[in-house]
Amino acid sequence: MTNAARQKNNDAVSGTGSDDEQQYLTFIMAGEEYGVDILAVQEIRGWEATTVIPNAPEYIKGVINLRGTIVPIMDLRSRFSLERVEYSPVTVVIILKVETERGERVMGIVVDAVSDVHSISDSDTRNSPELIEDLNTEFIRSLVSVDDNMIILLDVQRLLTIDRQVIDQAVDVVADTDNDKEKDKE
Amino acid sequence: MSIDLSQFHQVFFEESFEGLDIMESSLLALDLTEVDAETINTIFRAAHSIKGGAGTFGFMQVSGFTHVVETLLDEIRAGDRGIEQDHVDLFLQCVDCLRGLMSDLQAGSEPDMTQADDLKSKFEAILAGGEVVAESAIDTQTGNQDISDGSTDDSGEKGWKIEFIPCEDVLCTGNEPYRMFRELQELAEEGEGNGLEVIPHLERLPELSSMHPEMCYISWTIIVRADIELSEIEEIFEWVVDDCDIRYQRLSECDLSTLETHQAVESSAEVTDIVVIDNADTEQEEINTVPLKTPVISEKIEKALEESAVKIAPKVEKKAVTKAAENTSIRVSIDKIDGLINMVGELVITQSMLGQLGQEFDVSRLQSLQEGLSQLEQNTRELQESVMKIRMLPISFAFSRFPRLVRDLSKQLDKEVELVMLGENTELDKTVMEKIGDPLVHLVRNSLDHGLESVQERTDNGKSRAGTITLNAYHHGGNIVIEVKDDGAGLNKERIRKKAIEKGIIAEDEHLTDSQVYDLIFQAGFSTADVVSDVSGRGVGMDVVRRNIAELNGSIDVSSKDGEGSTFSIRLPLTLAILDGQLVRVGEEVYIFPLVSIVESIQLEKSMLNNITGNQFVMQLRNEYVPIVSLQDIFNIDGEKKDLEGAMLVVVEGDTEKVGIVVDELLGQQQVVIKSLEQNYEKVDSISGATILGDGTVALIVDISGLNNKSSENKSEDQTQAA
Numbered sequence: 001m002t003n004a005a006r007q008k009n010n011d012a013v014s015g016t017g018s019d020d021e022q023q024y025l026t027f028i029m030a031g032e033e034y035g036v037d038i039l040a041v042q043e044i045r046g047w048e049a050t051t052v053i054p055n056a057p058e059y060i061k062g063v064i065n066l067r068g069t070i071v072p073i074m075d076l077r078s079r080f081s082l083e084r085v086e087y088s089p090v091t092v093v094i095i096l097k098v099e100t101e102r103g104e105r106v107m108g109i110v111v112d113a114v115s116d117v118h119s120i121s122d123s124d125t126r127n128s129p130e131l132i133e134d135l136n137t138e139f140i141r142s143l144v145s146v147d148d149n150m151i152i153l154l155d156v157q158r159l160l161t162i163d164r165q166v167i168d169q170a171v172d173v174v175a176d177t178d179n180d181k182e183k184d185k186e
Numbered sequence: 187m188s189i190d191l192s193q194f195h196q197v198f199f200e201e202s203f204e205g206l207d208i209m210e211s212s213l214l215a216l217d218l219t220e221v222d223a224e225t226i227n228t229i230f231r232a233a234h235s236i237k238g239g240a241g242t243f244g245f246m247q248v249s250g251f252t253h254v255v256e257t258l259l260d261e262i263r264a265g266d267r268g269i270e271q272d273h274v275d276l277f278l279q280c281v282d283c284l285r286g287l288m289s290d291l292q293a294g295s296e297p298d299m300t301q302a303d304d305l306k307s308k309f310e311a312i313l314a315g316g317e318v319v320a321e322s323a324i325d326t327q328t329g330n331q332d333i334s335d336g337s338t339d340d341s342g343e344k345g346w347k348i349e350f351i352p353c354e355d356v357l358c359t360g361n362e363p364y365r366m367f368r369e370l371q372e373l374a375e376e377g378e379g380n381g382l383e384v385i386p387h388l389e390r391l392p393e394l395s396s397m398h399p400e401m402c403y404i405s406w407t408i409i410v411r412a413d414i415e416l417s418e419i420e421e422i423f424e425w426v427v428d429d430c431d432i433r434y435q436r437l438s439e440c441d442l443s444t445l446e447t448h449q450a451v452e453s454s455a456e457v458t459d460i461v462v463i464d465n466a467d468t469e470q471e472e473i474n475t476v477p478l479k480t481p482v483i484s485e486k487i488e489k490a491l492e493e494s495a496v497k498i499a500p501k502v503e504k505k506a507v508t509k510a511a512e513n514t515s516i517r518v519s520i521d522k523i524d525g526l527i528n529m530v531g532e533l534v535i536t537q538s539m540l541g542q543l544g545q546e547f548d549v550s551r552l553q554s555l556q557e558g559l560s561q562l563e564q565n566t567r568e569l570q571e572s573v574m575k576i577r578m579l580p581i582s583f584a585f586s587r588f589p590r591l592v593r594d595l596s597k598q599l600d601k602e603v604e605l606v607m608l609g610e611n612t613e614l615d616k617t618v619m620e621k622i623g624d625p626l627v628h629l630v631r632n633s634l635d636h637g638l639e640s641v642q643e644r645t646d647n648g649k650s651r652a653g654t655i656t657l658n659a660y661h662h663g664g665n666i667v668i669e670v671k672d673d674g675a676g677l678n679k680e681r682i683r684k685k686a687i688e689k690g691i692i693a694e695d696e697h698l699t700d701s702q703v704y705d706l707i708f709q710a711g712f713s714t715a716d717v718v719s720d721v722s723g724r725g726v727g728m729d730v731v732r733r734n735i736a737e738l739n740g741s742i743d744v745s746s747k748d749g750e751g752s753t754f755s756i757r758l759p760l761t762l763a764i765l766d767g768q769l770v771r772v773g774e775e776v777y778i779f780p781l782v783s784i785v786e787s788i789q790l791e792k793s794m795l796n797n798i799t800g801n802q803f804v805m806q807l808r809n810e811y812v813p814i815v816s817l818q819d820i821f822n823i824d825g826e827k828k829d830l831e832g833a834m835l836v837v838v839e840g841d842t843e844k845v846g847i848v849v850d851e852l853l854g855q856q857q858v859v860i861k862s863l864e865q866n867y868e869k870v871d872s873i874s875g876a877t878i879l880g881d882g883t884v885a886l887i888v889d890i891s892g893l894n895n896k897s898s899e900n901k902s903e904d905q906t907q908a909a
Contacts, residue, residue, distance in 0.1 A: 051886065052823070053863075053886070054822060054823070054871075054873065055821065055822055055871065056870070062884075063867065063884050064884060065882055068861075069861075069866070070863055070876045070878075072866055072867040105865075105866050107866055107867075
């Protein structure tokens with residue numbers, strides 16, 4: 001879904017509040033609250049065992065059978081380089097669906113817990129500070145405060161479609177520059 | 187009220203392609219010594235419906251072109267003109283050309299009219315009494331668009347004089363001349379000094395007492411003063427052109443004073459006679475001069491094109507396929523649908539029976555529950571089979587192109603060939619059919635070029651003059667077998683051997699079995715042809731054939747007898763959606779191997795094992811050395827390393843090489859439905875897809891040929907590391 005299309009959808013759905021308000025589903029991960037566009041959420045499920053994909057990146061936990069469709073599951077903690085936790089019966093998988101050039105793409109993300117649904121106006125959002133030079137900021141659309149809590153709004157499109165090779169290269173580059181820095185220190 | 191016609195475009199294209207197929211096969215079936223009127227009629231009908239449809243949907247390029255074709259056909263049909271071999275050739279070229287135009291239109295791109303215009307002018311030349319222009323002009327793609335009825339003539343008054351003599355029952359067919367005049371007026375109104383003049387001719391008007399109210403006795407001369415194309419006028423008369431006599435003439439070319447002394451032209455509803463007076467003589471000259479200059483250049487261009495085409499071809503082909511695949515449909519016979527509906531009805535009955543049983547179940551009725559379940563199983567299987575059958579088409583769809591191909595090629599190679607096709611009603615999945623077409627073409631061309639000897643050679647060896655190529659298709663087990671057989675000289679083992687040694691594929695003293703020798707022809711870049719012709723001999727082909735067939739999970743075998751010919755048999759699964767799989771367990775994961783690629787499964791013994799270079803093991807399997815790979819290593823599956831001794835080994839054969847794969851356990855065999863992994867994720871190395879097992883979990887299907895490549899990659903990596 002392009003941004004324009006998404007905006008259009010939102011206009012059609014969100015009857016409440018002013019025109020530029022969007023609804024976000026928020027979830028908790030490592031104490032922080034994240035939000036995704038509620039229209040991209042297909043369903044919320046409990047964690048179930050997956051079939052491992054050989055030689056997949058660490059954050060891809062495998063694939064599950066979702067009513068006949070093969071759906072890959074991504075661990076968002078490991079994607080954001082957060083500390084790993086044991087999965088429990090309350091671990092939640094949010095199934096996200098986005099339109100891409102290649103057609104519809106469905107993927108699940110593993111999070112700690114689902115929190116709330118907020119209506120957020122676009123004008124209230126702030127861009128994330130530019131000083132964070134990190135790969136993970138790629139996925140962050142904006143920041144917003146709701147009742148004095150900061151919510152990180154994620155760009156679902158990017159999260160699901162970003163090319164793995166690009167990331168790997170980026171990681172390599174980051175690693176290389178880190179090495180260079182260390183060398184400089186020496 | 188306007189209707190969106192574009193929704194019918196797809197149907198039109200499909201019908202037109204069918205029509206073209208009919209035209210082609212009828213043309214090929216045409217016996218020139220004894221022309222069958224019905225065959226001509228069939229060809230005419232097909233051309234006519236294409237023209238009508240194209241006109242309706244506004245594809246004027248197609249309708250305009252088909253119109254000239256049809257005109258000549260009509261003359262032949264009416265017996266005004268005999269049909270000659272040249273005509274047949276020209277019609278066949280038209281079929282090709284139309285096919286190209288249609289594909290362009292279907293893909294939504296502007297069709298390339300160069301060839302069409304070329305052919306069109308040739309037709310017009312024939313119609314005007316000329317001869318078919320020399321063959322060499324056909325392939326010259328140099329544009330001569332201005333030969334066609336473009337308004338190149340600037341001198342004199344712009345506009346057209348139309349003589350319109352409708353048949354008497356024109357009003358009964360719902361065609362109102364007044365409406366056409368109105369449309370003409372609309373055309374003529376745009377611009378200054380333009381206008382429309384309609385002069386009625388009442389000569390044929392009978393006495394009032396004998397006049398029929400629904401008959402049209404009037405003919406007209408119409409003068410359109412406007413700068414318009416002939417095609418625009420033709421469009422208006424599209425639907426009456428076959429029943430009426432219409433003549434067009436440029437105003438600049440006709441003497442307006444003759445109008446007054448106009449004489450009514452006799453016409454009948456039977457005879458269709460359209461003469462396009464359009465500088466026919468000058469055209470003839472132009473056409474004749476063009477070929478003289480172009481052959482040398484075009485030959486060079488063609489050569490260069492051919493070179494590059496070899497490299498580009500696979501890419502382009504792929505593109506075309508994906509484009510066409512976007513919006514294809516399938517025709518299903520009503521019998522199949524009825525069968526399906528019956529089957530679903532039975533399923534519903536079984537379901538309700540089971541539902542009833544479930545509501546008031548006790549152990550005493552276990553027997554009937556089991557019966558119900560087995561009935562359900564049977565229903566499900568039957569339903570699955572008939573759903574699969576919907577995708578099945580008779581293989582004649584793939585075979586139908588060969589009569590033409592063989593005819594053209596045999597002419598080109600100067601060989602006499604008889605094509606025999608057997609088992610044309612054998613059914614095959616549509617996707618498999620689409621992908622098997624090209625490999626089959628390769629094989630048939632090869633048989634024609636390399637397999638069959640020249641007429642001289644055949645008569646010298648006491649064989650019949652004409653060689654025979656047999657295409658045969660039949661079901662065998664769960665597979666379909668397609669054979670391409672020729673009665674030529676057979677594969678020359680010595681020559682293949684020599685060539686292979688020359689190319690360094692085998693060592694000089696290497697001993698090979700017959701089948702190993704035959705196998706060599708599938709190597710990339712291998713060709714025994716001494717002369718590279720444009721038919722074959724470049725060494726691309728057989729390896730592509732094998733790869734394409736492997737992609738379809740099939741295999742190809744060769745058998746050959748000296749002096750008696752060779753046979754290529756392709757073995758294919760009936761469908762791509764379902765696969766016979768062997769389930770294996772590695773660690774905690776279940777994987778599926780395609781059953782076709784499994785050679786055997788054995789338990790490893792120490793005596794069979796050999797260790798080379800430290801961690802690469804090979805196994806001696808009878809007189810072969812088979813490398814051993816561990817799925818655990820390749821897929822990086824967690825779990826403790828096990829000793830190779832006593833391990834379960836599945837020997838598989840991918841493209842060519844055998845590999846032994848170590849697994850933890852062999853589970854059952856079952857049919858699995860292939861699901862895409864790429865749809866929501868991405869292509870995974872050595873995995874061809876996924877499936878869902880009976881318990882609802884996902885299992886991955888191993889891509890054996892991908893695995894083969896991977897293991898050899900690993901090997902070379904190890905070597906470089908060691909170095």
